[in-house]
Amino acid sequence: MDRRTFLQHSVVLSGAFCLDFPAFARKIKSFGKPRLKIGIVSDIHIRDIKSASTFEHTLEYFRSQNVDGVIIAGDIADYGFESQFANAAEKWYKVFPNDLAPDGHIVEKLFVYGNHDLEGHNYGFVKKAHPDGAYREKEKISGRQAEIWEKYLHEKWEPIQLKQVNGYYFICGHYQNRKNMPGLDKFLERHHDKLVNKKKPFFYIQHTHPKDTCSSPYVWGQDGGEVTKLLSAYPNAVSFSGHSHTPLTDDRTIWQGAFTSVGTASLSYVFPIGARENSEVFRVKEKVPAQMPVMDYYKGKHGMLMTVYEDYITLERREFIHDELLGDNWIIPLPHSTADAPLSFENRAQKASVPQFGANAKVTVTRGTGKSRNKEEKKQIIAHFPSVLKKTTGVRAFDYEVQAEIRDEDVSKVMMTKRIFSPGSIMGENHDEEEVTCIFAEDEIPYKAPIRFVVRPCECFGKKGNPIYSEWIENN
Structure with missing residues (x-):
């Protein structure tokens, strides 16, 4: 890394790995001319x-940003049906006729198949929706990957493909199995010689x-580890992957x-991490003893816009219902230093800013009767x-810790x-302004003693802000 690059990195990364929009708009002037723009979903x-x-x-948003290509990191057709893949291709060519932007430059298709594309026809919910096995067999993409790809996207298909956009290489690895x-x-x-740089x-x-x-x-949604080992030989590799639907509001993405390595969330619905009172425990058959229903994941439809400069990559995180930014722009310095x-995670956990409640924030408590997630009627206490x-307040909370204390x-x-x-929490800040509630069943706190609730805002790497408290109330 030369002195000029080192100084630029020091300025941009002092105190943060990302910048809010006003700060980003100021700093971007020093980045130079963009060399590549890619939409990512x-x-x-x-x-x-x-x-x-x-x-x-x-x-349409990507077109307005004059992108050079668009990544789709798999799961194009939900049921793995040809007709669904055709619908996606129709939308593509409606926005980019003949793969062209309005100014006439080619917009490269950087798409890959996912598990739904090749396995969806056999999933239980698909069989329930389409019990006719002959119809599913006729519609399935599986076994006809090359035929379907070439029919609707008008380009040759191979299991692993190398494409070049504005002098940058893209490897598109189509789903073959979940492990490697x-x-x-x-x-x-x-x-190798093309990729090493x-x-x-x-x-x-x-x-x-x-x-x-x-x-x-x-x-x-992780693979078996072979790809991680292979890419570890290339410090200049930037991986994009989906499958888990992890929202882009989680900085661990x-x-x-x-x-x-960058997770690409989902344009259909997002799936926040479990273990929260209003999140889902994935693939757990046992009843979850939660007092609250699972939050509405389907209002989260996330994507990114990547801009590549000589010394930086920037990633704009965006949701496409209200067309709002999800957080600060991520900035990746180039070249990548493994040292x-x-x-x-370690560097960002150490430097992460701590969210704090405003000066006048307080916890209030109400009581009522409601149903738990398992449809059991309960007497409840709501913080x-x-x-x-x-x-x-300067820092957005990722989630909140709520504790019930007795005296x-x-x-x-x-x-x-x-x-x-x-x-x-999975939306932009303008749609995260409403009051937060956390529900406890009275029988979760069976002790007959005064009770209060303590709330701390948290960031995703584990730091917690100062607590705010409710008044002590009787728990009879």
């Missing part, structure tokens, strides 16, 4: 023309997350280690408190701790 799960409307709207990318080792060997990145796209990278260790890895947003003589004892997402 994943898991669009098209069923019919109506369900493709968000996809069309997103493509067969043939990737030989593919990388064959193209001390300063210029290349981009790798597959559906499942490379193991132990973005959103790890808790995220589902971007990871750096031996290379850089430093500024976007590693109410305001959301913590960057625009009002035992001169000691306050924590009886139960819950974590909760705000109702608009």
Whole structure:
């Protein structure tokens, strides 16, 4: 890294790995001329023309930004049906006729198949919707990957493809199974000399997350680890992957280690991490003892706009219902330094700013009767408190810790701790302003002693802000 690059990196990354829009607008002037713009989505799960409307709207935004290509990191056709894939292709060519932008430059299709595209026809919910096995067999993409691809996208299909856009290489690895990318080792060997570059990145796209990278260790949807080992030989590799639907409001969706890995969320619905009172525990058959229903994931439709400069990559995180930014722009310095890895979880956890409630924030408590997530009628105690947003307090909370304490003589004892997402946590801040509630059943706190609730705002790497408290109330 030369002195000029070092100084630029120091200025941009002092105190943060991302910048809010006004700061970003000021800093971007020093980045130089953009060399590449790419729209990024994943898991669009098209069923019919109506369900493709968000996809069309997103493509229109990318067109307005004059992109050079668009990534779709898998799961194009929800049922794995040819007709659904055709609907997606129709929307693409409606926005980019003949793969052309309005000014006539080619917009490259950087698409890959996902598990739904090849396996969806066999999923239980698809069999329920279409019990006619002959129809599913006729519609399925599986076994006809090349035929369907070439019919609707008008280009040759191969399991792993190398494309070049404005001098930057993209590897498109189509889904073959959930554990690995067969043939990737030989593919990388064959193209090694093109990909190795001390300063210029290349981009790798597959559906499942490379193991132990973005959103790890808790995220589902990781592969078996072979891809992580292979890409670790290339510090200039930037991987994009979907499958888990992890929202872009979670800063762990971007990871750096031996290379850089970015989760691409979903344009259909997002799936926040579990263990919260209003989140879902994925693939757990046992009843979850929660007092609150699962939050509405389907209002989260996320995507990104990547801009590549000589010394930086920027990623704009966006939701496409209200067309709002989801957070600050992520900034990836180039070239990637494995010794430093500024976007590693460890570095960002150390530097993360702590969210805090405003000076007048308080917790109020109400009582009522309601049904738990398992439809059991319960007497409930509800803690109410305001959301913590960057625009009002400087740092947006990722989620909240809510504790129920009882008073035992001169000691306050924590009886139960819950974590909760705000109702608009997967949206832009303008749609995350409503009051947050966390519900406890009275029988979760059976002790007949005065009770109060303690709430702390949290950021995703584990730091917690100062608590606010409710008044003590009787728990009879």
